Amino acid sequence: MIQLRNLKRNFSKSITQPGYAWKAFKQRLLSYLTYTIHDGYSHYPETVDLFLTYRCNLRCKMCGQWGTSGTSREMPPEELKDELSLDEIYKIINDIKTFKPNVTLFGGEPLLYSNWEKVVSRIKEEGMRCNIITNGILLEKYADSIVSLGVDEIIFSLDGPHEIHDEVRGAKGTFDRAAKGFKLIRDIKKKSGLNKPVVNISSTIFEINYKHLDELISIAEGLMASAITFHHLIFLSKEMYDQHNKIFKSYYGMVCNDWKGFVRDSLPDIDVELLLRKIEDIKASNSKLKIAFYPNFTNDEIRRYYTEFDFTSSGYGKKCLSPWMVSYIFPDGSVRPCQSLNFTPGNVRKESFRKIWNSEKYMRFRKITKREKRYPACTRCTELYRF
Numbered sequence: 481m482i483q484l485r486n487l488k489r490n491f492s493k494s495i496t497q498p499g500y501a502w503k504a505f506k507q508r509l510l511s512y513l514t515y516t517i518h519d520g521y522s523h524y525p526e527t528v529d530l531f532l533t534y535r536c537n538l539r540c541k542m543c544g545q546w547g548t549s550g551t552s553r554e555m556p557p558e559e560l561k562d563e564l565s566l567d568e569i570y571k572i573i574n575d576i577k578t579f580k581p582n583v584t585l586f587g588g589e590p591l592l593y594s595n596w597e598k599v600v601s602r603i604k605e606e607g608m609r610c611n612i613i614t615n616g617i618l619l620e621k622y623a624d625s626i627v628s629l630g631v632d633e634i635i636f637s638l639d640g641p642h643e644i645h646d647e648v649r650g651a652k653g654t655f656d657r658a659a660k661g662f663k664l665i666r667d668i669k670k671k672s673g674l675n676k677p678v679v680n681i682s683s684t685i686f687e688i689n690y691k692h693l694d695e696l697i698s699i700a701e702g703l704m705a706s707a708i709t710f711h712h713l714i715f716l717s718k719e720m721y722d723q724h725n726k727i728f729k730s731y732y733g734m735v736c737n738d739w740k741g742f743v744r745d746s747l748p749d750i751d752v753e754l755l756l757r758k759i760e761d762i763k764a765s766n767s768k769l770k771i772a773f774y775p776n777f778t779n780d781e782i783r784r785y786y787t788e789f790d791f792t793s794s795g796y797g798k799k800c801l802s803p804w805m806v807s808y809i810f811p812d813g814s815v816r817p818c819q820s821l822n823f824t825p826g827n828v829r830k831e832s833f834r835k836i837w838n839s840e841k842y843m844r845f846r847k848i849t850k851r852e853k854r855y856p857a858c859t860r861c862t863e864l865y866r867f
Contacts, residue, residue, distance in 0.1 A: 500609060500632070504582070508867065511804040515850065520843030522804040524579035524834070529808045529819070530572070531586045532593035534560045538615050539650040545588070545741060563811045566595045568829065570602060572809065575832045577606040584611040584635075588811075591618040600629045611635060612677075617654060619661025627668045631677040636662070636703075638681045638696060640689040648688055662703040681708040687749050693758045697767050707770035710762075712777065715744045716860045717789035724856040728823070731848055738820040739857050752786050775865035791859055799853040802863040803846050807837065817845055818863060 507526035514523045534555065536545065564572075576583075583603050590596055590612055603610045611633040612626070619626070619634075626634070636658065639648040645655040662679060669675065681700045685693065693710060700708045716724075721743050725735040756779055762771060775796065777785060785791050803817035810816065813829035815836050825845060826836030836842060849855075858864045 500582070503609075507581070508805060512801065512867075515801060515804045515846075519850070520845075520847040521838055522843075522846060524576075524837060525581055525805055525807045527582045527584060527806045528576055528833070529584045529586050529806065530569070530599075531588070531808065531810045532569075532590045532596060532599065533563050533588040534811050535592050536588040536615070537592060537617055538589070538654065545738075559812070563593060564809075564813055564828075566598055568813065569595075569599055572828055572833055573599075573602050573606055573608075575828075575834055577608065578834070580606075580608050582609040582611065584613060586613050586808075589615055589617070591622060597622075597625050597629060600625075600631060604630045609633075613637075613682075615649065615654070616658025616661055619658060620664055621661075623661055623664040623668055626677060627665060627672060627674060633676075633678045633680060634665075635680050635682050636705075638683050638699065638703075638708075639686065640683075640692045641695050641699065644689050644692055648686060659703065666704045679703060679705045681705045682711060683708060684711045685713050685750075685755070690750055690755050690758065693755075694761050694765075697762060697765055697769060697771070700769055701767060705769060707772070709772045709774050710759075711774050711862065712782070712785060713748055713750075714742050714860050714862070715748060716742055716857055718743050718745070720789060720856050720860075727852075727855055728821075732823050732845070734822060736820060736822045736857065738822050742820075742860065747789065748786055750786050752783050755786070756782060775862060793859070793865070797854075797859070797864040800849060800855075800858050800861075800864050801867040803842075803849055805867050806863070807833075809833070815842075817842070817849075818861070820857070820861065 504526055507523075510523040511526065514521055534545070573583075585596065585599065587593075591614055593599070600610050600612075609632045610630070612631055613635045614637075616636050638658075639645045642655045646652050649655075665677070665679075681696070681703070683689070683693070683696055696708060716739065721739055724739060728734060728736055759773060759782075763773075765771070775793070777793065777796070781791075781793055781796070800818075806817075808816040808819050809828060810824075813827040814824040815826050815828060815833065816822070816824050823845060825839055825841035828836070854864060
């Protein structure tokens with residue numbers, strides 16, 4: 481239900497967002513109980529991630545969608561343009577409001593979806609929490625709406641100081657544009673006497689930025705962030721990718737093409753001992769920010785994580801509970817139990833999310849996943865270490 485190593489991270493969130501933390505705990509407990517008691521059936525998810533669009537205005541180097549080998553680059557134009565209509569999204573919101581999950585708006589870049597403001601408005605009208613994961617490029621343009629609509633949390637991907645952030649993002653000026661947006665949001669919140677949205681920084685450890693991780697603390701403070709989480713880089717070998725797909729072909733008759741965007745020919749060019757020193761320095765800082773590293777690996781696990789393709793945690797993330805806790809709805813309406821698995825038990829354009837959630841196809845997937853505990857690529861997936 482909650483990984484023991486994540487207790488500190490969850491406790492920090494319970495202090496800054498107590499209502500959200502308590503509701504999430506209850507939802508996870510119910511899902512964990514159905515995982516334990518039933519064979520495939522699940523209580524409704526804590527979170528529904530709604531991918532508003534595949535489109536993105538950046539080409540971040542490490543991104544599995546639009547990065548150097550990202551799978552969205554290979555999608556036909558008509559698929560990239562495919563998005564749920566506003567009426568279709570309203571139907572989803574009306575369907576899931578009965579169990580009131582947290583709704584996270586994702587992409588691509590969700591602020592590129594033309595009606596994102598109406599989507600947020602309806603989510604909040606129905607009493608649900610709404611988070612937005614964004615690259616920050618459009619924050620200045622939409623700052624007033626983000627605050628006035630009551631967005632609960634912004635998760636912003638920050639990769640380093642100005643030059644490094646822009647290099648990773650693949651475009652000059654991205655750091656400055658995001659910073660202006662956050663400062664405007666800060667000013668609007670202050671003027672309005674509001675404390676939302678909470679700003680949380682997410683930073684992926686990468687070859688280009690790992691020597692500068694400590695510099696992100698003061699930058700995050702300047703952006704008035706509440707927390708910063710450093711995420712370990714997601715990558716896997718071609719052998720692991722093939723092994724993973726062999727299992728999926730045998731069970732489900734399909735392959736997980738989206739994992740292809742994380743395949744590498746060689747291990748990341750990272751000096752692990754230097755990385756560990758950076759991590760220790762950050763942990764020892766006296767910043768008021770809530771600081772976390774995720775997954776929360778030990779030093780020995782971090783060494784193995786970056787120097788071995790065939791990584792397995794010593795005692796963390798033995799089984800995947802994500803298909804009982806979270807669900808993903810993609811721009812074409814397909815519902816997935818995991819972002820990168822490509823397996824879909826149904827489509828909201830054809831039937832309701834609640835009907836899909838405990839459909840025969842979804843429950844069969846959970847039964848197999850419970851028996852397998854995890855699939856080969858799961859050891860590189862952050863969801864394995866979340867619950």
